[in-house]
Amino acid sequence: MARFKAKQPSSGAAEKKKPRMSNAERSAYFSRREAAKVLRSVLQGDAHRRAVASIKSLVYSPSIKNKKATFALVCQTLKHLPIIKDVLEGANILNSRWKRQVELVYIITYDILFGQEISFVGDAEKFLLQRKVSLQSALARLLVRKKMKRIEDLLDHYQTPDVSKPRYVRVNTLKLDVDSALIELRKQYMVEKDDLVPDLLKLPPKCDLHDHPLVMNGSVFMQGKASSMVAAALDPEPGWEHAYFHISVKVLDACAAPGNKTVHLAALMRGKGKVIACELNKERMKRLADTVRLSGACNIEVFHSDFLSLDPKDPPYSKVRAILLDPSCSGSGTVAERLDHLLPSHAAVPQVERIVYSTCSIHQIENEDVVKSILPLAASHGFRLATPFPQWHRRGLPVLEGFEHLLRTDPVEDKEGFFIALFIREEGSVIHPSLSPDSSHLSLVERTKRKNLSKKEARIILPTLFGGMFKMFLYSKPSFRVNLK
Ligand SMILES: C[S@@+](CC[C@H](N)C(=O)[O-])C[C@H]1O[C@@H](n2cnc3c(N)ncnc32)[C@H](O)[C@@H]1O
Structure with missing residues (x-):
């Protein structure tokens, strides 16, 4: 973090004259105020609804100048926040003026107690620095009370998993x-x-x-409840058949390891049809294979592959009717940064009817923002958002049209943070199989029959789902490829 050397607050006559701040002082002063502003949004988001905006997306707003330092300061303050709150309560130093600027107080207290020796220019800084001894004593008392010797132990203590989780x-x-x-x-x-x-x-x-x-x-x-909702949201039917050909169809689990949702899909299909499980990471492939073996499912084909490189025209993939996309959560980068990576599409997977995009992230940037950015493309393919588990009360954040279709679970309230978006292709938008690449095996009579369907249907040319739309999902997810779970 680019921070600056300590400078004790000036006093006496110099104080009254308010000398000009050095560059370092100015930078530290503004970094703390920018961080306080971000922290306020984050904490308000917490109170209203978790992750109204991710820290990164807040920091990347144009109004924040020193992004790197601000981001680091907010993250560190958040990490230490339960301790900071207890210390401030124990020290009992806040008057109503500073209670109104409590986020700035949190930031400065972090810097005083745990941060680097950094310039402390500013009224809030001076107020807290003058009470440094009280803060340090309150911290020492907290350690004694909690029977701990080190700050790390306190941090662990405050992060103890919720024992009320069913x-x-x-x-x-x-x-x-x-x-x-x-x-x-x-x-x-x-x-x-x-x-x-x-x-x-x-x-x-x-x-x-x-x-x-x-x-x-x-x-x-x-398997947790939220995680178990994902395959159920995709809702592959047992004995699901191709809409036009009476052959069993396939479901693609694009990011499959360790395979919990893969075997759930197989069970929902009652062992019929096929689940294609695709996994990029070689080590995780082994876990996927073990899970599949343990489940006893006979309708799963495991592929060690980057699913973006799958050719939807290849026979194994050409009958895919539903897709589960459950990529790794990255927690870094922004959608805007990655949109330039969107690639045009060339192939066609015309018969895909349902897509579930899910993450175990609570960040808007990896959830609603991704859905928002792919909606126009999805709509051009005839997809719309549908509502998985309509009776579930916690829906998406209100940042896009159709947010009420999205499903969220809350890490505190529901003990697990998850996000699910379900896309369903409108009836009539599914391209007729006579146009699909694998219709060659049909009898001449069947092919002729299908070609007699409406011209409108026959004219629908759908771009790829493996290509453009998936890349959009993935590249909208920052650092997706380097952050494999
Ligand atoms: C969140 S995990 C999937 C969890 C899994 N759905 C489950 O419930 O057990 C994401 C997985 O996607 C894999 N992955 C990442 N990029 C991929 C790609 N381009 N193609 C296939 N798999 C990928 C990662 O290695 C990781 O195992």
């Missing part, structure tokens, strides 16, 4: 039915069916099922 297991219906799983698990635990996601069972917090025989033999998978 445990969930998803019954792998390829191996066991839900009622049998209930009977078996109830021998040891209080178990109830989840009220929203089929095949999902809820257990009390702290249950450790890692060694349970049903987990070990793949009859149930330990």
